[in-house]
Amino acid sequence: MSAPREPRQVPSPLTDEIDYVETHDVAQVHAAIRREKSDPGEATTPAPVWLMSVCFLAMACAGFYLGMYNGGFDANVFDWYTRPLPGGSGSQVSQNTAVELTPVMIGQNVFKLNCQTCHQDSGLGIAGQYPPLAKSEYVNGGSERLGMILLKGVQGPIKVEGATFGAAVMPAWDKLSDQKIACVLTYVRQAWGNTGGEITPEQIAAARKQFAAKTDSWSEADLLKVPADAALPGGKAEPKK
Amino acid sequence: MSVTVTPTKPVLPQPGSAPISVAELDQVDRALIDASASGPVLFFYTTAITWLLAATVFGFISSMKMHSPEFLGGWSFLTYGRIWPAYIDTLTYGWACPAGMGTLIWLMVRLCRVSLRKPALLVFGGIFWNIGVTVGVVNILLGVNSGHALLEFPSSASAILFIAYSLIAIWGVAVFENRRPGPVYVSLWYLVGALFWFPWLYGAANLMLTVLHVRGVMQSIVVAWFGANFIGLWMGAIGLASVYYFIPKVTGRPVASYYLASIGFWSFALFYPWLGGAHLAGSPVPVWMPTMGIAASIMSVVTLATVFVNFAMTMRGSYNMIYHSPTIRFTFYGAVAFIVTGLVNMIGSFRSVDRLTHFTEFGAGELHLGVYAFFSMAMFGAIYYIAPRLVGCEWLSATMIRLHFWASAYGIGLLICMMLFGGLAHGSAMDNTGQPFESVIEMGQPYMRGQTVAWIVLIIGHAFFTINFLLMILRFGKPAGQPTLFAPMEGEPH
Structure with a gap:
């Protein structure tokens, strides 16, 4: 900011440019300006x-x-x-x-959002329609069958815990991330008295590659070809307890 | 709408008369300054008052809609979701901003003691501003609305407003740069602050929302920050500048304390920009933001107390002027409303109160306290002082001014009470889990009807004000001579 300039010169009121004819009216017009008090300033009363x-x-x-x-x-x-x-x-x-979330906690959340509608909060499914997960032979034991089911889905009929589910169709959940699939499987394998071990996202990623060529869902026969204790790649075999 | 104004010529002595005194030279100076600024200032005032009438109509309709939705129900552009933002934006951008800018220009040239050069450019800026407001309001009525409170205008209108404002603000800064040497009066501190605060607020908020497209709660944070500062900082600064000028000017006494004025200004500049955070209480934002807003609203007591004590000490011994002078009556109402606004904002910001009043009419009450009871009343006071000097005749009717004052004072008082107490009652009822929702809605009805009554009173006031102003700019006023006062007074206050 530059310093304020010199005072502007007020035009001398006595030059020839003034239109004296109007002066009388102008004096009235500017009565408001003539009578007004001077512009305010500041006094220095101390603050109370x-x-x-x-x-x-x-x-x-x-x-x-x-x-x-x-x-x-x-x-x-x-x-x-x-x-x-x-x-x-x-x-x-x-x-x-901030609470550190365990795989089981994340898995429970994934389960509630995606799986609970059919398999129910209790993991028991609905008799005759949706197979149970609690104590299921596909859930416990080796992890490979379970990973196959999640990634590609299943086309019934399929026999679970002695009951046959004829019309059961499970869609593929391969749209879920590796981590979410791993977490939800870990949760399912440890909830409701199940005894399976943890599954890691790396195992799911490897399984994705392994089954990449498969375009349709598995049938019961496809699943039974896989040994019951076979683990997903990178995991060790877990015999059914 | 345009006004043709013939610049009036200064008082000049007849040739051959006695040499003019310093006081007379001062008068010549003031007359020249007023003549140079009369075009743009009257243009701003005229457009502002036109928008005030539009806002009055919109406000009345939106108030009717609250209790009688079938009123004018056949027109989609008058539905509540459009008419309410149209009303608020007309009131703030259409009326308050141009009225404030007109007052700002006049106070700047008077206090800097320089004539305005090329006033046509300011009129040009004013025309642009009004185009921007028109585009924005028409868009809102057509259903194009950004959804951000006080920033509803589409980005095209915002851009026009920003360009228009730049034209005006550059002129303001140029006037300040060329000021006559001497002490810089308190009002000028606020006015120069306002000139820089508005582009900061409006530019930053629009940059964040329409250019950078911030997401999620960041939008709410930007809107809360802008809304509080648009009213608190920008209107607050111009309103206070006006009060700081007219109370000493009309009473003829200096502002009582330079020290209090300094404390008041710097605490205003430091604390007011933080107030927006208080509106975020209960929102999913980091907790320090609302806490900062609440702390700032408590600290704003420093501003409120020092500013008001300064006004009161200046007025001491001149309180009878409230009875006589329209300018002082409106201005003092505004000064008191400034304090009330600050205290209500402070109490309303407390989390225990906000828990009840959030999302109720209480917020609208706070807005009207700031925009109308404080700012608009101060602007009315300024217009009653400034217009006769620019036009060259006196207000035709003191009765019309009196009716305007009482209708505005009672109307806005009733409107604000209905909003504040209605909001509080509404929120408390909503908080009572035992009360059915329908009965809560029914309970709010009397408050909504009360608002409509208040609007009818305000319509009367604004009608008288507009007629009086129209007669003034058409030069149907009383011939210049005696000021138009509520009651005759010795020593002519203005």
């Missing part, structure tokens, strides 16, 4: 002490509130009652609120 006290009180209250409920200024703290731990930093607040 009580007013300064009010200001400091407000600042103190605001500071207290900000100190109490700032959530450590952490981008991941959303609850106003969450406070940093004593002597803690923002990162500790995150640890306090």
